[in-house]
Amino acid sequence: MDYYNEIKTKLIDSEIYEKVKDFSKERNRVIAYYEIGKLLNKAGSIYGENIIGKYSKLLMVEVGKKYNPRTLFRMRKFYNVFSNEKLTPLVTQLTWTHYLLLISINDSDKIIYYINLCVKFNLTKRDLEQKIKSNDYERIPKLTRINIVNKTECKLGDLIREPIIIRKFGNYEFISEKILHKLILEDIENFMRELGDCFSFIGSEYKIKLGDNYNYIDLLFYNIKFKCYVVIELKITELRKEYIGQIQTYMNYIDVNVKTSDECKTIGIIIIKKNNKYVMEYCSDERIIAKEYKIT
Numbered sequence: 001m002d003y004y005n006e007i008k009t010k011l012i013d014s015e016i017y018e019k020v021k022d023f024s025k026e027r028n029r030v031i032a033y034y035e036i037g038k039l040l041n042k043a044g045s046i047y048g049e050n051i052i053g054k055y056s057k058l059l060m061v062e063v064g065k066k067y068n069p070r071t072l073f074r075m076r077k078f079y080n081v082f083s084n085e086k087l088t089p090l091v092t093q094l095t096w097t098h099y100l101l102l103i104s105i106n107d108s109d110k111i112i113y114y115i116n117l118c119v120k121f122n123l124t125k126r127d128l129e130q131k132i133k134s135n136d137y138e139r140i141p142k143l144t145r146i147n148i149v150n151k152t153e154c155k156l157g158d159l160i161r162e163p164i165i166i167r168k169f170g171n172y173e174f175i176s177e178k179i180l181h182k183l184i185l186e187d188i189e190n191f192m193r194e195l196g197d198c199f200s201f202i203g204s205e206y207k208i209k210l211g212d213n214y215n216y217i218d219l220l221f222y223n224i225k226f227k228c229y230v231v232i233e234l235k236i237t238e239l240r241k242e243y244i245g246q247i248q249t250y251m252n253y254i255d256v257n258v259k260t261s262d263e264c265k266t267i268g269i270i271i272i273k274k275n276n277k278y279v280m281e282y283c284s285d286e287r288i289i290a291k292e293y294k295i296t
Helices: 003-018 024-047 051-062 069-082 096-102 108-121 125-133 142-149 177-186 188-195 241-257 277-281
Strands: 164-166 199-210 213-223 228-234 267-272 288-295
Touching (some): 003 024, 003 051, 051 069, 108 142, 164 177, 177 213, 177 228, 188 199, 241 288, 277 288
Parallel strands (some): 228 267
16 A cells, blocks of 8 residues: 555645635544544554654655654554544544644543543633643542543532632732632632533622621522532631531521522532541531632
8 A cells, every 4th residue: 555645645635624714624634634643553564663754754845844753643643542442433523732632641531531521611722731731630539530421410519629729820928718719709710610510600708697797608609500509618727617517507598598499409618728528527418518729
C-alpha cells in the first residue's frame, strides 16, 4: 500500500474542508486525522519509526508547513488512544484542540468523563484545560465518576468537588470569612461549576428573620435540576458541631418560608477549611454536606 499518497490525499481533502464554513468542517478534520493516525501506525510497523520524519519532510513541501513531525506524531497518538473500543464512538464529539489535551491521559474512563463534561456544558478548549489542571476527575467520589461515565443519574451532593477550588484575586495575607465570601462572588460562575449541575444564584448574605432578630445566610442558591434551595455557609476553620445546628436552622427557615409545596427540601452545604468526619458521622440530617475548600 502507498501509505504516503494515501496520507497526502486525506490531508489535501482536509485542507479543502478548512475553507468551507459549515458545521461539518471540524468533524471532517478530526475523522481525517484519526484515519491518518491509523495509516501512520501501519506504515511505522512496516518501515520503522523514522517514517514519520520522512513523510513530514514531503508533506511540509507539498501540502503545508504545519504537517511537521510533531503534528504527525500527535495524529498517530490520537489514533492509538481512541482506537480503544470504549473511546472510538466518541471520536467526533469534540474539536481537534480538545483531543490534543485528552490524548495525554492514560485512563479511558477519565477521558470519557471529560468528553461527557465538554458535551454537557459546551466547554471550550481553555475550559477543559482548566478542568484537567484542577484534577476535576479526582475531586469527585469514585462512584460518581462511574455514574457520569455510564451517564447514570447522580444525587446533588455526589457532584460537588472536594476540595472546592476557589480562585484568589489580589494579595491577601490572611483569608477571613469575609474575604472568602468576596473571592467566591468575584468568580461566581466557576464556584457554581465546582458545586455541580444546574445551579442558579439567588443571593449573598440573604436576610432572614428569626423571632426579633435578623440573620444572614452566606449564600443562597437554587438547583433547577433537583428542584431545591441550597443554603451555603462559609467557615475558615475545622468543621464544628455548632455549624451543623446553624445551617440546619437556616435550611428549616427556607423550607417553611420560601420553599413551595412542589419543591424538594432544602440542602445545606458547609464549606470549611478542614473536614471532621466524626462530626458528620453523628449528623442525623442527610441533607447537610460538608466540603473542604482550597484557594489557588
